[in-house]
Amino acid sequence: MRRSAVALGRVAPAVLLAVALLAAWQAVVVVGKVPAFLLPSPTAIGGELVALWPTISGAIGVTGRNALVGLVLGAVLGIGSAVLAGLVRAVDGLVAPVVAGLAVVPVVALAPVLYTMFGAGSELARQLVAAVAVLVPVHVNTRRGLRQVRQVHRDLMRAYAAAPGQVTRTVTVPAALPFVFTGLRLASSLAVISAIVAEYFGGPRSGIGSFITTAAAGSNYARAWAFVLGGVVVGLVFYGVALAVEQLVRRRSGPATA
Amino acid sequence: MSAPATVPGPVVAHGAAVAVEVHGVSRVFGRDGTAVAALQDVSLTVGAGEFVSLIGPSGCGKSTLLRLVADLDRPTAGSITVFGRSAEQARLAHDYGIAFQQAGLLPWRTVRANVELPLALHGVGRAGRRARADHLLELVGLADFAGHFPDQLSGGMQQRVAIARAIAEEPSLLLMDEPFGALDEMTRERLQVELVRVCAQTRAAVVFVTHSIPEAVFLSDRVVVMSPRPGRITSVVDVGLGAARGDGLREDAAYFDAVRRVREALHGGSDVPSRGVETR
Ligand SMILES: Nc1ncnc2c1ncn2[C@@H]1O[C@H](COP(=O)(O)OP(=O)(O)O)[C@@H](O)[C@H]1O
Ligand SMILES: [Mg+2]
Numbered sequence: 001m002r003r004s005a006v007a008l009g010r011v012a013p014a015v016l017l018a019v020a021l022l023a024a025w026q027a028v029v030v031v032g033k034v035p036a037f038l039l040p041s042p043t044a045i046g047g048e049l050v051a052l053w054p055t056i057s058g059a060i061g062v063t064g065r066n067a068l069v070g071l072v073l074g075a076v077l078g079i080g081s082a083v084l085a086g087l088v089r090a091v092d093g094l095v096a097p098v099v100a101g102l103a104v105v106p107v108v109a110l111a112p113v114l115y116t117m118f119g120a121g122s123e124l125a126r127q128l129v130a131a132v133a134v135l136v137p138v139h140v141n142t143r144r145g146l147r148q149v150r151q152v153h154r155d156l157m158r159a160y161a162a163a164p165g166q167v168t169r170t171v172t173v174p175a176a177l178p179f180v181f182t183g184l185r186l187a188s189s190l191a192v193i194s195a196i197v198a199e200y201f202g203g204p205r206s207g208i209g210s211f212i213t214t215a216a217a218g219s220n221y222a223r224a225w226a227f228v229l230g231g232v233v234v235g236l237v238f239y240g241v242a243l244a245v246e247q248l249v250r251r252r253s254g255p256a257t258a
Numbered sequence: 259m260s261a262p263a264t265v266p267g268p269v270v271a272h273g274a275a276v277a278v279e280v281h282g283v284s285r286v287f288g289r290d291g292t293a294v295a296a297l298q299d300v301s302l303t304v305g306a307g308e309f310v311s312l313i314g315p316s317g318c319g320k321s322t323l324l325r326l327v328a329d330l331d332r333p334t335a336g337s338i339t340v341f342g343r344s345a346e347q348a349r350l351a352h353d354y355g356i357a358f359q360q361a362g363l364l365p366w367r368t369v370r371a372n373v374e375l376p377l378a379l380h381g382v383g384r385a386g387r388r389a390r391a392d393h394l395l396e397l398v399g400l401a402d403f404a405g406h407f408p409d410q411l412s413g414g415m416q417q418r419v420a421i422a423r424a425i426a427e428e429p430s431l432l433l434m435d436e437p438f439g440a441l442d443e444m445t446r447e448r449l450q451v452e453l454v455r456v457c458a459q460t461r462a463a464v465v466f467v468t469h470s471i472p473e474a475v476f477l478s479d480r481v482v483v484m485s486p487r488p489g490r491i492t493s494v495v496d497v498g499l500g501a502a503r504g505d506g507l508r509e510d511a512a513y514f515d516a517v518r519r520v521r522e523a524l525h526g527g528s529d530v531p532s533r534g535v536e537t538r
Binding site: 150152153155156158159160161162166170171174 | 325328329330349350352354356358360362364366375376379380
């Protein structure tokens with residue numbers, strides 16, 4: 001009882017603020033007669049959200065899937081290349097400039113090229129854009145994580161005459177994990193953003209981004225905003241899950257100083 | 259070279275095995291222009307079961323000497339044998355246990371898993387590891403903390419875990435680099451008594467680096483006094499307070515006499531007092 005009352009006390013101000021803001025928004029739009037293309041009212045957006053829920057939830061599914069495929073693919077490539085670069089000096093020299101290049105190229109700019117490569121009906125281009133966007137922060141953070149082994153632990157492993165595989169399992173990977181998951185958390189938001197923005201440049205009319213462009217092009221602003229809300233849902237789910245996993249890993253691996 | 263109070267050479271019973279033999283060892287860091295002679299022509303013999311402290315101002319090469327014995331570093335000149343084999347062979351044969359000034363526990367492992375670490379790396383089975391860890395944690399008074407993580411323990415408790423880990427494989431040689439250096443005086447004295455008790459049980463030879471004269475005297479059979487630039491051994495003080503060390507010893511006249519002899523040996527080499535050494 002008491003605990004739920006405390007939780008309520010913590011959440012209540014935020015809820016109240018949100019309600020107040022929505023009410024103010026509604027009032028401004030209605031009283032000020034703000035045209036819909038400038039700012040639709042919350043009730044108009046809510047109405048579209050309810051009426052179009054089957055379409056919106058379907059679009060959430062498509063965009064979420066693209067972002068997830070991109071996240072997994074980019075994570076595998078990012079972690080794999082970082083591990084290889086850490087092991088083989090020649091690979092490091094090869095990978096470092098490529099990652100640096102990818103970091104400065106606006107990845108969604110690739111989307112139109114990829115659509116022509118893989119055909120306008122394919123989701124693959126969007127997944128690849130998300131994967132490339134994910135690769136960079138995951139690679140960079142994994143590389144940094146793999147360098148975190150403390151000198152005293154390195155000495156200890158040498159004193160124990162531990163085999164290279166044992167050193168990897170005992171100190172290298174556990175020290176790197178929190179960094180890898182920080183990279184994944186950063187990448188999870190990038191995956192969603194890239195998947196949505198890639199849809200702005202063409203491809204099948206299936207995901208959140210493509211419906212936003214269609215609605216906006218058709219002057220259906222409340223509908224466009226309803227799809228934007230759908231995109232917010234995808235982003236929040238990805239970020240929330242990644243954050244929870246990261247904190248779980250951090251708790252298990254303890255503070256870096258102990 | 260030798261102060262009046264010095265008894266040079268090893269005090270080892272005839273026929274007893276030698277744990278560590280350091281012969282004419284030098285270690286130079288860096289290249290010609292900026293070379294630092296951390297150790298120069300150091301020779302030292304540590305008998306089996308003997309407790310030897312290395313003392314001297316910071317920068318005199320104590321850690322360097324210990325790391326050479328542990329084969330964590332290689333000498334520029336000279337030779338080191340541990341139980342009759344090279345330092346590298348001894349390391350590969352797990353001949354020694356080691357503890358540093360930082361406890362160096364793995365923060366993602368429980369206290370028990372940290373103590374079990376060397377056993378696990380060297381292929382001891384699960385049941386054997388567990389039994390041994392229980393026994394060791396009992397020995398250092400941390401049986402109730404087996405399931406805790408290192409960051410839940412105080413500095414002194416972490417250091418006790420590190421000592422339990424160092425003696426986990428019952429090594430015949432313990433190498434310790436200022437293991438109590440970061441602890442407060444009271445914790446330090448308690449752990450000194452514990453270490454004496456543990457060493458009496460395991461009969462290990464110990465090479466113990468410290469910059470505290472009372473600590474060196476309380477723990478050691480012999481105290482090796484070093485001086486910096488270049489790092490070398492200036493004298494060896496035979497403490498010989500016997501095996502039965504307790505807190506009462508700290509009030510003993512023989513103890514004070516040994517403290518005085520080590521202090522004189524430390525300061526005897528130069529006209530100015532050595533800096534960086536606690537003479538409390
Ligand atoms: N890895 C290293 N590289 C360069 N110089 C070092 C290194 N390790 C120690 N030294 C130098 O060697 C000397 C002795 O160091 P150390 O053995 O750590 O002294 P102590 O443990 O007695 O304080 C110091 O001058 C130190 O700067
Ligand atoms: Mg040192």
